[in-house]
Amino acid sequence: MELFMGKIFSLTNNLAGRNFSQGNSYEEEEEKENGNERHPEKVPEREEELSDTFEEFLEDFMPSEKEGERFESCLWMTIEDLMTRNVVTIKENAPLEEVFSLFGKFPYHTFPVVNANNELVGIIDLDVVLEILLLCLVPRSKHTPLTAIRSLGGKARDIMITHPVTISLDATLKDASDLMMKHRFDRVCVSNNGKLAGIISKKDLVKEICRRRKKVSLG
Template sequence: MGKIFSLENNLEERNSSQRSRNEEREEEEKGKEKQLEKVSEKGDELPDSPEGYLESTPTPNKKYEFFESCLWITIRDLMTRDVVTIQEDTPLEEVFSLFGKLPYHTFPVVNTKNELVGIIDIDIILEILLLCLVPRAKHTPLTAIRSLGGKAEDVMITHPVTIPLDATLKDASDLMMKYRFDRVCVSENGKLAGIISKKDLVKEICRRRKKGGTGGTGGKRGKDDAEG
């Protein structure tokens, strides 16, 4: 008799557990139906299949696609064309004055044909101006030549690194990051065509980011954008 009673209790517990599971499933189904109803009320069309739902769900990568497109913008649309240059026969005192007045760290040096023959950066100027504070034991032939020079061509860096007009934003950024340049001269057939700076690149990327990747390829930038 006790065994029959125990068996009946076990059967009742199993039935009760089964009913609980069934009720939980019913509640889950109702919850899903309510969620679908809410989506339908918002006017969103539901896909016919799970595959369609996955296809209709936007992937995180899509909103970053325009960043990749930024990499292939040509620098001819971003560079500064109206460049402040130094003639190769400019006296050093005028070069010093130019560095003191303008906020640039480098200046291209050109000849009378506007051919790029070199650059002068602020490190060279500082080295010349402070040469008297450097111990003679640390003087190099180059610093001695520069200290005795009287013109821009005497102190400039010859054969500067340049980038062509058809280079991309990615090309320019890679070059600047590799050599830690703030500005790079843009050349066309050996002549100075303009200057591209890190600030130019940052401004263009930020502008496109605000517009969500839409808009034009950008226009010509002013001198302030090429500040280095």
């Protein structure tokens, strides 16, 4: 990093010495009138490893075209190769106590809810669970029809969020990344013909990108 900043500083000084601006011409004329003519500092005849232009300087730190192509290829790989297939799910008829225990047991913020045919029918997230658990602390005047329904619900299907955002099995890593960034999701359910095929998480994406970067640097 010090070498990098040092080259930037040297290049900046070098470019500044090429008279791109008028500089402090007023001060120079005043010094000449007073007999104190200012002599320009000697510029070293040779700057080691100094590029002639800023563009050439940046090229020293950019990956080669071949390396860039190899790394960019991971953006277009399908998430089928990255997703988790053995997903912890909640059955739509599961009692609320079972739902609460799953959130206490696993470090996930969301769980998919499926029916008997493994079709994705909804999701339950931490916000919903906290809203129910802390409902007794909320004044009745703050209750909404939705919170009332959820507080009286006895099954997972009564509190789940219906029509969850999903991603298709043939979507790319870039598609999944854009979706998660847009909606601020940590995990997204992968759907295939209406059935739950798996889950893709931000951690999965980061892990794969880091693996590709390491492979390119070593390759």
